[in-house]
Structures are given as structure tokens and as C-alpha cells.
Amino acid sequence: MKSTPLGYSFTFLAFSVFAIQDGLSKHLGLTHSPIQVAMVRYWAFVAFAIFIAMQSEGGLRRAVRTSYPVLQICRGLLLFLQILLSITAFTKVGLAQSQAIFAAGPIFVALLSMPILGERVGWRRWTAILIGLVGVLLMLWPSGGEFNAYIALPLLCAIFGAIYGLFTRLVSREDPPSTSFLYLTLVGFVGANLLGPFYWAPFTGWDWALMIGLCCTGIIGHFSLIKAYDNLDAVLVQPISYWQLVVGAVIASTIFGEILRWNTVLGSIIVIGAGLFTVWREYVVSRRERFKSVG
Numbered sequence: 001m002k003s004t005p006l007g008y009s010f011t012f013l014a015f016s017v018f019a020i021q022d023g024l025s026k027h028l029g030l031t032h033s034p035i036q037v038a039m040v041r042y043w044a045f046v047a048f049a050i051f052i053a054m055q056s057e058g059g060l061r062r063a064v065r066t067s068y069p070v071l072q073i074c075r076g077l078l079l080f081l082q083i084l085l086s087i088t089a090f091t092k093v094g095l096a097q098s099q100a101i102f103a104a105g106p107i108f109v110a111l112l113s114m115p116i117l118g119e120r121v122g123w124r125r126w127t128a129i130l131i132g133l134v135g136v137l138l139m140l141w142p143s144g145g146e147f148n149a150y151i152a153l154p155l156l157c158a159i160f161g162a163i164y165g166l167f168t169r170l171v172s173r174e175d176p177p178s179t180s181f182l183y184l185t186l187v188g189f190v191g192a193n194l195l196g197p198f199y200w201a202p203f204t205g206w207d208w209a210l211m212i213g214l215c216c217t218g219i220i221g222h223f224s225l226i227k228a229y230d231n232l233d234a235v236l237v238q239p240i241s242y243w244q245l246v247v248g249a250v251i252a253s254t255i256f257g258e259i260l261r262w263n264t265v266l267g268s269i270i271v272i273g274a275g276l277f278t279v280w281r282e283y284v285v286s287r288r289e290r291f292k293s294v295g
Contacts, residue, residue: 007232011240014224019247021217022099023255024210026090032201034087037214038080039196042189044215048222049185056178063182067174071167075180076187078164083188085157092150096252096260099245100139100268101154106238106275107132108162110282116166128277135270141263177226238279242272 028037053063066072089098111129114120140151171180203211228237245268252258 004231007228007230007236008240010224010228011232011237012243014221014228015241015244016247017217017221017224019099019244019251021214021221022086022090022095022244022248023251024214024217025087026095026256028207028210028214029087029091031207032203033199034084035192035195035199036201037087037211038083038188039192040211041083041215041218042185042192045218046185046189048219049182052226053178053182056176063176063178066171066179066183068171071171072175072180072183073187075164075167075171076184077191078160078167079184080188080191082157082160082164085153085160089150089153089157093148093154094252094258095256096249096258097139097151097264098154098157099248099252100264100271101136101151102158102161103242103245103268103275104132104136104155104158104271105161105165106278107136107271108159109165110278112159112162112166116163117169122281125278125281128274128281132271132274132278135267135274137267138263138270139267239276242275245272 025037050060053060056063086098086102107129110125136155140155168180225237249260253260
């Protein structure tokens with residue numbers, strides 16, 4: 001198993017930067033359309049993806065060849081929708097509560113892996129899934145206020161992210177990471193630029209500075225995550241991803257003045273615990289299957 005200090009450093013850096021990126025997204029989403037914010041973000045994102053593809057084995061020509069064109073397009077659309085929904089959720093629901101619900105991603109991955117990947121889920125993972133869903137319901141509970149219909153947005157985000165993750169597993173069977181990354185950005189780039197002009201509102205000088213910061217955090221975050229997976233096994237990266245939730249909660253409470261409600265905190269603890277167990281069991285089962293195939 002890959003495990004180096006450099007891998008841990010890149011992993012913590014990636015998820016810290018992603019939390020800052022979410023804070024910038026919320027600030028910009030308060031005054032501008034999520035589509036406009038996403039459009040400018042994709043300008044930098046696609047340039048970075050082309051650079052990565054050019055540096056990969058076979059270059060850009062190899063990166064554009066895919067064995068799963070439909071799935072790659074679906075992945076790009078899912079991420080594009082996820083970005084739009086997340087920015088809206090940050091402004092309508094709150095940064096802390098939205099990120100807490102996003103943390104349920106591994107639970108939905110385990111739940112959806114049965115119909116999409118045809119995986120078998122044993123009683124241990126079923127138990128973790130059910131406990132995790134209880135945590136999600138707890139976070140959705142309108143504690144101390146009226147029910148907010150926008151609470152469905154981060155939930156949809158988590159589900160879309162889970163489907164995106166499963167589709168990524170499918171395409172990775174044949175396509176290299178450079179291909180998946182390139183299509184991911186190209187699809188969102190096209191979608192954002194088709195819609196963006198209809199929602200354009202002039203940026204102030206400060207907004208442009210924040211927008212540049214958002215693009216830079218996206219590039220730094222994804223580059224750090226790529227380096228993290230180069231130096232650390234995926235089963236070790238996933239638990240550290242919850243660090244983003246901690247940093248995001250600090251940003252939400254100190255900068256945006258959000259109040260962390262008891263049900264959000266308790267639900268997060270339940271979801272994180274269930275998610276960690278689910279990821280661990282998935283690793284144990286996959287390792288067992290590898291040993292069987294070798295034997």
C-alpha cells in the first residue's frame with residue numbers, strides 16, 4: 001500500500017484548499033449567478049486539464065480517445081450540475097450544513113454500487129448504510145427553525161457526486177486518468193459557456209480578484225489531489241477528505257457567521273463514522289477478491 005509523508009501532505013493541502021474554494025464560491029454566489037461563476041471557473045479548469053493531458057503518456061492525442069464516450073459525457077454533466085447546485089446550496093442552506101450533507105457521499109456510493117456496478121453488499125455495509133442515512137435525516141431535520149426546501153440541494157449534490165464516482169470507476173477500467181479529467185472539464189466548459197452569457201453580470205475589481213482566487217484554488221486543489229493519489233493509497237485518502245468538513249465549518253462560523261446546530265454536528269459525526277466504516281469494508285472486500293483471483 002502506498003503511504004508516504006508527501007502523500008499525506010498533499011492530501012491535507014488538497015482538502016484544505018477545497019474548503020477555501022467552497023467559501024469563495026459562497027461569497028461569489030451571493031452576488032452572481034452560479035452559472036456565471038461556474039463559467040469563469042471552467043475557463044481555468046479546462047486549461048489545466050489540457051496541460052495535464054499534454055504532459056501525460058501519449059499526449060493530447062491519446063487523451064481525447066475514450067472507450068466510454070457516453071459515460072464520460074455523463075460524468076462531465078454530473079459534475080457541472082453538482083457545481084451549480086453546490087454554489088446555490090452554500091448561499092441558500094449554508095456552507096457548514098451543505099458540506100456536512102456532502103459528507104454522506106460514501107454512503108450513497110455504497111448504496112448505488114449495487115444497481116450500477118452490480119456489487120454485492122453484505123450485512124456489515126448494509127448496517128453502515130442505514131446508520132449513515134439516519135445521520136443524513138438528522139441533518140435534514142429543521143432544528144430551531146422552519147423547514148428550508150433548499151435543503152434538497154446538498155442532498156442532490158451528494159447523490160450526483162456518488163453517481164459521478166461510480167461512473168468514474170467504470171471508465172477507469174479502460175480510460176487513463178488524463179482522458180477522464182479532460183472530458184470532465186470539456187463537457188462542463190461547453191455547458192457553462194452555452195448558458196453563461198444569459199446570466200452574465202459585471203464583476204467588480206474585488207469580485208475578479210476573488211474569481212481568480214477561486215480558479216487558483218481549483219487548480220491547486222486538483223493538482224494536490226493528483227499528487228496525493230500518486231503517493232497515497234485511495235483507501236487512506238478518503239478518510240482525510242473529512243478534513244474539508246472541519247475547515248469548512250471554521251470558515252462558515254468565523255467568516256459567514258453561520259451557527260452550527262446540534263443536529264448538523266451530531267448527524268455529521270454519524271455520517272462520518274458510517275462513511276469511514278463503509279470505505280474500510282469496501283477495501284477489505286476488494287482486497288479479498290483480489291487474493292481470490294490471484295489464488
